[in-house]
Amino acid sequence: MTRLPDSDDRREDLVRSILDRTSGPACSRCLEMLPRLARDDLAGLDRTLVQAHLEHCDQCRAVAVVLGWLQGELPAMATIDPGEEFTTAVLTRTARLPSRAAAAGRLTGGAGLMDRLGNWWERQLRRPLFVWQVAYVLTVILVMLTTLPGAPLHGVPEQVRTSVQTAYVGVPLTEQVMQAADRRVKNLAGLMIDSTWGRLHRELVLRRANTIRVRGGLDDHMSRLWSDFHQGRSGQAVLQFVAIGRDLKRLWRAWWHPDLPFPEQVPERRPS
Amino acid sequence: MDQTELLNRCRQGDELAWEMLVRQQQGRVCAMIYSYLGDREETLDVAQEIFVRLYRKLDQCADAARFGPWLATIVRHACLDHLRLRKARPPRQDIPAAEMTSLAASGPTPEEQWYRTSRQRLVHRALQDLSEINREVILLKDIQGLPLEQVASVLEVPLGTVKSRVSRARIELARAIIALGGGPGGDGEATVPGAAS
Numbered sequence: 001m002t003r004l005p006d007s008d009d010r011r012e013d014l015v016r017s018i019l020d021r022t023s024g025p026a027c028s029r030c031l032e033m034l035p036r037l038a039r040d041d042l043a044g045l046d047r048t049l050v051q052a053h054l055e056h057c058d059q060c061r062a063v064a065v066v067l068g069w070l071q072g073e074l075p076a077m078a079t080i081d082p083g084e085e086f087t088t089a090v091l092t093r094t095a096r097l098p099s100r101a102a103a104a105g106r107l108t109g110g111a112g113l114m115d116r117l118g119n120w121w122e123r124q125l126r127r128p129l130f131v132w133q134v135a136y137v138l139t140v141i142l143v144m145l146t147t148l149p150g151a152p153l154h155g156v157p158e159q160v161r162t163s164v165q166t167a168y169v170g171v172p173l174t175e176q177v178m179q180a181a182d183r184r185v186k187n188l189a190g191l192m193i194d195s196t197w198g199r200l201h202r203e204l205v206l207r208r209a210n211t212i213r214v215r216g217g218l219d220d221h222m223s224r225l226w227s228d229f230h231q232g233r234s235g236q237a238v239l240q241f242v243a244i245g246r247d248l249k250r251l252w253r254a255w256w257h258p259d260l261p262f263p264e265q266v267p268e269r270r271p272s
Numbered sequence: 273m274d275q276t277e278l279l280n281r282c283r284q285g286d287e288l289a290w291e292m293l294v295r296q297q298q299g300r301v302c303a304m305i306y307s308y309l310g311d312r313e314e315t316l317d318v319a320q321e322i323f324v325r326l327y328r329k330l331d332q333c334a335d336a337a338r339f340g341p342w343l344a345t346i347v348r349h350a351c352l353d354h355l356r357l358r359k360a361r362p363p364r365q366d367i368p369a370a371e372m373t374s375l376a377a378s379g380p381t382p383e384e385q386w387y388r389t390s391r392q393r394l395v396h397r398a399l400q401d402l403s404e405i406n407r408e409v410i411l412l413k414d415i416q417g418l419p420l421e422q423v424a425s426v427l428e429v430p431l432g433t434v435k436s437r438v439s440r441a442r443i444e445l446a447r448a449i450i451a452l453g454g455g456p457g458g459d460g461e462a463t464v465p466g467a468a469s
Contacts, residue, residue: 035439066446066454073391074414079299080306080387086316090294090323095287097327119328 015056026053030060038067211254218247276336283330294323300416301347307411308351310400314358322350341422344412348426391454398448405429406441413438 030053036042037050054061097119124130145153225240278296281289301322306315325346333342387393399407405427412423413434420438424431 031443032439035442038442062450063443063446066449067442069391070395070414070442070446070449073389073395074410075417076389077387077392077395077415078303078417080303082298082302082316082319086302086319087291087294087298090298090320091291093320093324094290094294094327097324 027057027060030054030057031063034060034064034067037064038071207255211251214247214250214254218244218251221247274336275339279330279333279336279339290327297326297343298323301343304344304347304411304416305351307396307399307407307415308348309354310396314354318350318354322347325350340416341418341426344416344418344422344426348408394449394452394454395445398445398452398454401448401451402441402444405437406444409434409437409441410445414442 030050033042033046033050037047042050054064145151146155146157148154221240221243225237225244228234228237228240278289278293282293298319302315302319305318305322306312309315309318326343329346333339387396399410402410408427409423412418412426413420418426420434421431424434427434
């Protein structure tokens with residue numbers, strides 16, 4: 001059994017159908033004015049019309065109710081209490097930053113300068129572009145060092161390219177490096193015989209002597225690797241590569257632990 | 273204490289003044305960040321970063337009257353940067369959906385405990401459903417109480433845009449709250465404002 005609509009419902013339906021056929025529903029106009037009603041900033045005929053609409057429109061009335069209590073709740077959400085731990089953490093972190101004291105003139109002279117430099121550096125590190133900018137500057141410097149006439153590394157890329165394109169000439173690489181380092185240390189040691197440089201020179205000579213056999217083997221394996229690589233013998237090249245790894249291990253051991261038995265004296269395990 | 277004097281003392285390196293400024297602003301800063309991020313731990317981390325930044329940049333704010341919007345701008349930029357980073361990185365951990373239900377607590381989450389009333393928690397959840405501009409307008413105008421000019425300055429939009437947005441944003445928020453069940457039949461009381469008069 002269906003219930004017949006009462007007279008209020010019928011009247012409401014009639015109003016809606018008239019509005020639908022004429023101006024359309026008045027909800028949007030009402031919603032425009034609701035915030036002013038919530039702030040109690042609506043007077044006169046507008047207020048009367050809006051209140052009359054609210055009596056008959058459940059949706060607008062719900063919005064009006066929520067707007068009413070939002071007036072009180074929203075300002076109450078302006079702060080939250082993060083707790084005492086947060087305050088302590090912030091004060092601890094900012095206590096490590098001396099920039100305020102420096103700016104106020106408490107840190108002067110060298111200390112102030114170092115502080116400002118430190119702050120500047122820290123700011124730079126935080127910038128996302130910093131890494132790219134450093135890479136760019138380094139590239140420019142490298143290009144200038146290698147291409148400009150009279151630059152210290154002028155012609156080096158060409159030499160590297162030539163040596164890569166031609167075959168490995170079998171120069172004992174480690175020995176060259178050792179000799180260059182030795183010459184520099186010897187020069188410095190000549191100026192300060194009994195100083196740290198002198199002791200360093202003696203130490204270098206001792207260690208060079210201790211590693212001469214391992215370095216000879218390393219140079220030999222590198223030479224063979226290069227030659228195998230150029231002749232397309234990949235299997236042999238891999239074996240040489242493994243041997244180089246073993247040489248480097250021995251070199252490390254002989255360099256840093258000269259008092260241990262020489263690596264060649266340790267019997268190698270052979271497959272049975 | 274006068275805000276101008278407090279800021280001056282902070283600029284001179286007075287630790288006590290700085291402590292007072294931190295205590296004075298931390299609630300406001302955290303509330304703003306939480307409105308953007310909606311995560312307690314991230315809010316505290318970002319808030320710390322902002323205070324460190326504030327400590328370094330205090331000299332840039334010469335006018336004490338502009339301190340509020342200036343700080344709001346710093347907070348807003350930090351939050352937007354953080355949201356961009358959050359989008360770019362994968363979620364912190366993968367939890368199977370089946371386990372999620374067992375992990376869910378029945379009471380209010382620690383985040384929700386930041387808000388004192390259930391209505392405030394409801395408003396916070398509804399704010400997350402608003403469009404970005406409307407959420408920011410509500411946050412700066414209605415929650416933080418900044419004048420319209422300062423809201424426009426912080427959001428870097430024309431004043432007219434903010435004016436036209438304010439009412440629409442409130443209506444959108446009210447509708448979001450109703451959609452979450454906070455209307456007259458739910459959490460809210462069924463009193464129409466101004467009905468008595």
